[in-house]
Amino acid sequence: MTQQTAQETELAELLVEALNLEDVAAGEIEPEEPLFGDGLGLDSIDALEMALAISQEYGVQLRSDDEDTREAFANLRSLNQFIQSHKSD
Amino acid sequence: MTPSRLLPILQRPDDAIIAWHGGRRVEVGTFRQQVLALADQLPPARHVLNLCADRYLFLLSFCACLVRGQITLMAPNRLPATQSDLAARYPETVVLHDGQTLAPGLVAQSISVPDRRLAGVLPELEPEAIAVVCFTSGSTGQSTATPKPWRTLAISNTINRDGILEHFENHHSLLATVPPQHMYGMETSILLPLLADVAIHPGHPLFPADVRQALEQSPPPRILVSTPPHLRALNASGLSFPPCDLIVSATAPLDRETALAASQAFSAQVREVYGCSEVGCIARRNPVHTTAWRPFEVFRFDQREDSVAIDADHLSQPVPLQDRFEFLDDGRFELRGRVADLVNIAGKRGSLSELTALLQSHPEVVDAAVFDPESADGRLAALVVAPGCQARALSDFMRAKVDPVFVPRPLLKVEALPRAGSGKLPRASLIEAFTRARAARNKKA
Numbered sequence: 001m002t003q004q005t006a007q008e009t010e011l012a013e014l015l016v017e018a019l020n021l022e023d024v025a026a027g028e029i030e031p032e033e034p035l036f037g038d039g040l041g042l043d044s045i046d047a048l049e050m051a052l053a054i055s056q057e058y059g060v061q062l063r064s065d066d067e068d069t070r071e072a073f074a075n076l077r078s079l080n081q082f083i084q085s086h087k088s089d
Numbered sequence: 090m091t092p093s094r095l096l097p098i099l100q101r102p103d104d105a106i107i108a109w110h111g112g113r114r115v116e117v118g119t120f121r122q123q124v125l126a127l128a129d130q131l132p133p134a135r136h137v138l139n140l141c142a143d144r145y146l147f148l149l150s151f152c153a154c155l156v157r158g159q160i161t162l163m164a165p166n167r168l169p170a171t172q173s174d175l176a177a178r179y180p181e182t183v184v185l186h187d188g189q190t191l192a193p194g195l196v197a198q199s200i201s202v203p204d205r206r207l208a209g210v211l212p213e214l215e216p217e218a219i220a221v222v223c224f225t226s227g228s229t230g231q232s233t234a235t236p237k238p239w240r241t242l243a244i245s246n247t248i249n250r251d252g253i254l255e256h257f258e259n260h261h262s263l264l265a266t267v268p269p270q271h272m273y274g275m276e277t278s279i280l281l282p283l284l285a286d287v288a289i290h291p292g293h294p295l296f297p298a299d300v301r302q303a304l305e306q307s308p309p310p311r312i313l314v315s316t317p318p319h320l321r322a323l324n325a326s327g328l329s330f331p332p333c334d335l336i337v338s339a340t341a342p343l344d345r346e347t348a349l350a351a352s353q354a355f356s357a358q359v360r361e362v363y364g365c366s367e368v369g370c371i372a373r374r375n376p377v378h379t380t381a382w383r384p385f386e387v388f389r390f391d392q393r394e395d396s397v398a399i400d401a402d403h404l405s406q407p408v409p410l411q412d413r414f415e416f417l418d419d420g421r422f423e424l425r426g427r428v429a430d431l432v433n434i435a436g437k438r439g440s441l442s443e444l445t446a447l448l449q450s451h452p453e454v455v456d457a458a459v460f461d462p463e464s465a466d467g468r469l470a471a472l473v474v475a476p477g478c479q480a481r482a483l484s485d486f487m488r489a490k491v492d493p494v495f496v497p498r499p500l501l502k503v504e505a506l507p508r509a510g511s512g513k514l515p516r517a518s519l520i521e522a523f524t525r526a527r528a529a530r531n532k533k534a
Contacts, residue, residue, distance in 0.1 A: 020466055022499050022531070023480070036493075038485055043493030044295070045435050045466075048322040051296045055326060061298035 002031050004076070011080050018053035019046050031077040039075070047073075060086045095213035096243050098155050099283050106260070106288040109307065110145040110202070114288065120149070122206030128153040129207060132198055134183035136160050136222075138175055139270065140167050141187045141200055145291040147269040148279050150185050150200045155220060155239070156212060159183075163223040163366075164270055165437065166492040169193075179222075216240035223272055223366045225440070235367045242280060244403035245369040249276055250285040252373055252385045253362060254312075257335050262307035263287040265314035266294055267436060272366040273339050277314045287312065297326035310334040313355065316436040317343045324350040333357040338376075339364065340436035342424070348376040363424070366438070367408045368399055372422070381421040390414070396428055432461050432469065435494045444469065444487075444495055451486050453478035456506050458514055459497055462523060470523055471497035472506055501526040 004012065004027065012026040019042065033039045042050070050073075051062040060083050062073070073079045101107065103118030127149055137159045141147040154161055162175050162182070169192035176182040176195050184197040191197050214220075220239045263282070267274035282289050290307050294300045300323060304311060311333040315323075320338060323330065324347060333355045338348070339362040348359045363382050364370040372382035384390070391398045391407060397414045400407040413425040430441050441459050448457040448471060456474040464470070473483060480500050487496045503526050507518035 022527075038488065041484055041488060041493065041496065043435075043496070045318065045468075045494055047295060048318065051298075052322060052325050055297075061326075061328070062296045063298050063302075064295050 004029070004031055005080075007084065008076050008080050011083065012076055014053055014057055015050065015076075018049055029076055032075045035073060035075055035079065054083060058083050058087055094216070096216050096239055097213050098152060098211045101282075101284065101286070105286060107282050108145045108148065108289045108291065109262070110291050112306070115145070119206065121211055122208060123149055123203055124152045124156060124211060125207035125209050126203035126205050127200070128156040130198075130203060131157055131159070131185075132183050132196060133181075134159050134196070135181040136162050136175075136179040136183075138162050138164055138172055138182060138184045139186075140164070140172075140189040141185060141269070142189070142293055143187050143291050144265070144269050144278055144289055144293060146187050146200045146202070148282065148289065149202065151269075151279055152211070152283075154185075155214060158218065160219050160236075161221045163221055163272060163275065165224055167270075168489065168492075170490050214239045216243075221275070225366070225438070238405070241369075241403050241405070245276065246280045246284050248385050248387060249281060249370050252370060253277070253281075253337060253360065254285055254287075254335075257310075257312065258286065259310070260286045260288070261310050261312045261334060262290060263312045263314060264290040264292070264294070264300070264303050264307055266300060266319045267314060267316060267340075268293060271436070272369070273364070273436070274314075276364075276369055277337060297323050297328050301328050301330050304331045304333070307331075312337065313357070316340045317347060318435055320351045321347050324354060330355055335360060337362060339370070341433050343376045345376055345380075352377055365408070365410065368401075368404065371399060381417060381423055383421050390416070390422075392416075434467060434469070437492055437494060439469075439491070439495045441469070444491065444497075445471075447487060447490060448473060448483065448497075451475070451478070451483060454483070456508075458506055458519060460516070460519055460523075462520065469495060469497045471500045472503050472519070472523060472526060473500060474505055475502060499527065499530075501530060 008031050012029045016024055016026045036042045055061055101117045105117045106114045107117050107120045108115040131153055137154050139147060139150055139161055151161060164171055164175055167189050169190060172192035184191060184195050185200050187200050217238045219236045220242055222234050222236045225233045265274055265278040269275055269279050278289050281287055290303050292303045294303045312335045313333045314337045336351055336355055336357045336359045343361045352359045359375060359377055361374050361376050362370045363372045371388055372384040374382045387401045389400045396409050398407040398409045411428050411431045415423045415425050432439050444459040445457055448454055454473055454475045459469055459471045462470045480502055484496050484500050507522045508514050
């Protein structure tokens, strides 16, 4: 699998903890594997929890035009890029 | 035999505002003409699966279907597998959508606001004409269908307006965080604007920042229609929100703490509604002040052996309810837990026996049980006997067929389920086996 960057690992660890993903080791989340639906299998409950954890940890508010629009959060890599580009510092 | 009196679809003056779309107000007169134009453009169909995410497009196309006499199937989710199941079950089904993934082989039409408008009044409907079919739980393959005649929806709409909007009858913008395809969303954001003085926001915001933006786009005074998990997320976000007059909550009990925090964050009154898809809204309470529910006056309750059935003149037949009731002297009631099989997760209703049957239908599954471990995150769990198959494959299998919130987490493989000789699976044994399996799994990791 493609290697996680240090930032991606940190984000993966946050997700595993915040979403109570018992079956998943943070280091094993493929950076380009889908987070929602097939792949990691996250759902709308996770989306809200994830938004809260990310806002608390990184100070970034997740946005979506529509419940089904998750391009920025399609996978760990794109989610990290979204967060990094929206951090204020 | 005297002919039944026809019932109108729309009961508001032409100059009232029914929605906001593309940043502009939509007046009832314009809406009416758009509905007629769209009705003209719809393909022939007996049944319709309306997947539209834009709430205004759903409203437009739903009314166009009423005009054409096409029955809307209230799909529990937008999964292609569900689309195929419903289309196979209901003849001449057409899918209406605004960009969703479609199941292969179905007739589909993309919905947008029509360029032209057609002058004319909307036809009135036969009271017994079936307008929608709703399903008892999330797995359409096996769940019971409840067809609803227009008469039932029209009367429910009046009950809802009086019960939900009491003291808030002046014009309001209305934002909902629930889908229009779900009965709660249908009642509050699709049917209600046909009768009451509300203008709907076209969005379906998920994240707190989206809710804030949508409220900012909605001129005050505002009504927010939401659910307990969403309200908890809004409270926890730390964002400041534009004020609302009223917050409506339903689908699961709203705890006092969340209600109080929301009422403060939005400077709003919180009005919680109790109901079910088959009947609609039944009772209301203000959870900041009380736990007891006040039923809407039209309903009669019939205490049977294990459960309570509800009846009213506008219902085709009494409907058994899935909760345990304790009636107080003044006609109000308290809820005392659920009758066993149905669960409610993230506002959606599922059946444990149906979910178990689904898991058991997988070719590699020898035995399985889906249950509610009553854990903090509210999710279901499952124990599965499936020697030839990975747990992950079983989760993926379920996720293709039901809303992801019903996929058990964790889904644990075991050697055998702790069934008694009779085949029954006592809850205590199930929980014990679950706890052991989980501890064993965590030790390995």
